[in-house]
Amino acid sequence: MKLGTTEFSWRDVGTEARLLLIGIPVFIWTMLPIYHMFLFAISPKEDAFSGKFWPDHPTLHNFHIVFYQQHYFLRDFWIQFWNSTVIAVAAGALTLLIATSAAFAISRLKIPGSRWVMNLALFTYFIPAAFLAVPMYRTMGNYGLLNNQWSLILAMVTIASPYAIWVLKQASDKLPVELDEAAVMDGATTLQIFRLVYLPLMMPSLVAIGTYALLLAWNEYLYAFLLLSKDTDITLPVALGNFLAADDSPWELLMTTGFIYALPPAAIYYAFRRYMVGGLIAGAVKS
Amino acid sequence: MATMTLTPDEAAPRGPLSARLTTPQIWGIVMLAPYMLVFAAFVVYPVGYGLWLARHPSSYVALYNDPVFARAAVNTLIFLVIGINFKMVVALFLSGFFVQARSWIRWLSVLFILPWAVPSIPTILSVRFMLNPEWGMVNQLIFKFTGDDGPNWLNDPTIALTMAIAVHIWKSLPFWTMILMTGRLAIAQDLFEAADVDGASWWQKFRFITWPSLRTLYLTCTLLSMIWTLGDFNSVYLLTGGGPADLTHVLSTLGIRYLRLDQLDMSMAAIVCALPLVLPLVYFMMKRLSR
Numbered sequence: 001m002k003l004g005t006t007e008f009s010w011r012d013v014g015t016e017a018r019l020l021l022i023g024i025p026v027f028i029w030t031m032l033p034i035y036h037m038f039l040f041a042i043s044p045k046e047d048a049f050s051g052k053f054w055p056d057h058p059t060l061h062n063f064h065i066v067f068y069q070q071h072y073f074l075r076d077f078w079i080q081f082w083n084s085t086v087i088a089v090a091a092g093a094l095t096l097l098i099a100t101s102a103a104f105a106i107s108r109l110k111i112p113g114s115r116w117v118m119n120l121a122l123f124t125y126f127i128p129a130a131f132l133a134v135p136m137y138r139t140m141g142n143y144g145l146l147n148n149q150w151s152l153i154l155a156m157v158t159i160a161s162p163y164a165i166w167v168l169k170q171a172s173d174k175l176p177v178e179l180d181e182a183a184v185m186d187g188a189t190t191l192q193i194f195r196l197v198y199l200p201l202m203m204p205s206l207v208a209i210g211t212y213a214l215l216l217a218w219n220e221y222l223y224a225f226l227l228l229s230k231d232t233d234i235t236l237p238v239a240l241g242n243f244l245a246a247d248d249s250p251w252e253l254l255m256t257t258g259f260i261y262a263l264p265p266a267a268i269y270y271a272f273r274r275y276m277v278g279g280l281i282a283g284a285v286k287s
Numbered sequence: 288m289a290t291m292t293l294t295p296d297e298a299a300p301r302g303p304l305s306a307r308l309t310t311p312q313i314w315g316i317v318m319l320a321p322y323m324l325v326f327a328a329f330v331v332y333p334v335g336y337g338l339w340l341a342r343h344p345s346s347y348v349a350l351y352n353d354p355v356f357a358r359a360a361v362n363t364l365i366f367l368v369i370g371i372n373f374k375m376v377v378a379l380f381l382s383g384f385f386v387q388a389r390s391w392i393r394w395l396s397v398l399f400i401l402p403w404a405v406p407s408i409p410t411i412l413s414v415r416f417m418l419n420p421e422w423g424m425v426n427q428l429i430f431k432f433t434g435d436d437g438p439n440w441l442n443d444p445t446i447a448l449t450m451a452i453a454v455h456i457w458k459s460l461p462f463w464t465m466i467l468m469t470g471r472l473a474i475a476q477d478l479f480e481a482a483d484v485d486g487a488s489w490w491q492k493f494r495f496i497t498w499p500s501l502r503t504l505y506l507t508c509t510l511l512s513m514i515w516t517l518g519d520f521n522s523v524y525l526l527t528g529g530g531p532a533d534l535t536h537v538l539s540t541l542g543i544r545y546l547r548l549d550q551l552d553m554s555m556a557a558i559v560c561a562l563p564l565v566l567p568l569v570y571f572m573m574k575r576l577s578r
Binding site: 112129 | 322
């Protein structure tokens with residue numbers, strides 16, 4: 001991009017070449033599995049299995065089959081897509097609701113013992129989710145929630161809210177106390193402070209946390225596959241896993257469905273990247 | 288701000304504040320209640336129930352005698368100690384690459400995030416087919432160039448576990464690279480300029496400027512990644528399913544295996560066995576983050 005603008009020097013060329021020597025393998029490494037998925041999605045079965053880098057007859061036929069549910073494995077595609085959407089949105093909204101009010105209580109209202117609650121939440125955040133899966137499965141059974149989509153929503157809220165509370169608490173600690181004090185002077189009630197002062201100022205973090213919880217629930221496989229089993233109840237990732245049940249799985253359709261399933265989170269991620277980078281990464285690990 | 292403790296806040300109730308403590312306090316309790324309910328119902332109860340299921344000493348004897356458990360424990364250690372440290376070193380290196388000011392590197396960094404942004408299930412399955420011994424892209428390429436059949440990737444326990452680690456690295460490398468990048472960008476640039484004036488080499492700059500400022504962050508990231516990787520179910524389960532012959536299980540997939548075999552107590556006992564490894568890490572991370 002800077003050809004001709006600066007004077008030519010062999011040293012720059014050397015640096016550039018060395019950077020390319022890192023950049024090209026990184027590019028291939030990153031894109032290969034995704035490209036492979038895309039390649040399958042646009043290939044007829046024979047081309048997909050031939051190991052070529054571009055199909056002889058690229059086609060959108062696979063998408064047609066998926067959208068019109070014209071395969072045994074895909075007969076509930078749209079309802080599963082809908083399940084994924086509802087569960088992700090519900091988990092995101094519920095996490096946001098619970099975590100925001102908890103963070104407000106911990107950070108702004110300073111009720112005694114709130115530090116304790118924060119530590120409990122952090123502790124939960126550090127329990128690997130897979131370790132909690134089996135007891136959670138049994139617990140949901142005891143509550144009579146198995147095969148009910150609420151079980152997955154509640155499980156996702158449980159997993160997402162500790163981190164959500166922590167990030168929101170960090171963010172709200174940075175808001176000056178004087179704001180609350182001034183609002184109290186003006187006769188604002190606690191709820192008014194929460195609604196009119198706190199929520200508007202916290203917007204960027206709220207967007208980040210809402211997106212985080214939504215994507216977490218959309219992407220979840222393990223809990224979804226434990227807690228839901230009926231074909232019309234399950235989410236898309238579980239349906240993808242079920243493709244493997246057959247020996248002669250239609251891999252080109254599996255990859256097409258996977259590709260469709262991967263698009264919304266990627267789009268959301270890139271759309272909110274500004275918030276994700278600012279709100280989450282900074283909070284994720286502090287030095 | 289990281290060093291600020293909570294003690295001054297707790298000592299906060301000054302005159303006017305303590306006078307109106309009651310109403311906000313009631314609100315505070317009301318607003319904390321939903322989370323406390325979720326916590327009680329879906330963390331305290333399951334954890335307690337799980338520990339109760341794991342109370343029989345006989346389950347531990349059975350675990351001890353189960354070769355699959357021993358293998359899974361070793362696999363988990365390999366995954367954590369070799370896999371994670373390798374990943375973090377690469378992330379440290381790549382973070383240095385991505386902070387270079389070039390427009391093509393900025394574009395590459397946008398693409399580089401993709402593995403983190405897309406769900407892992409379809410991409411892991413994509414890799415799984417790539418490694419298919421007959422039809423997969425990898426072995427067809429090997430055949431085209433050498434005329435030999437490639438290895439039966441997922442049928443060899445060592446290669447299969449390595450591939451599971453590779454899939455894990457593929458997925459989470461962008462995240463850690465990004466975090467280390469923010470760490471690098473926070474270092475004052477005039478330090479590097481001064482070092483350049485003094486004629487410092489690339490290695491000296493890393494050794495005396497970058498590393499001292501990144502060290503704590505790097506350690507935190509490594510520990511956090513280890514804790515999270517203990518719960519990485521997808522990389523192993525969807526790639527190898529624990530096979531061949533249950534030789535590539537890790538602790539997170541083992542629980543599900545026992546659940547499938549209807550050995551719930553074993554499933555919980557396996558997790559309890561991991562606690563001596565997990566709890567110190569968790570304790571350390573909590574000390575670091577709850578300041």
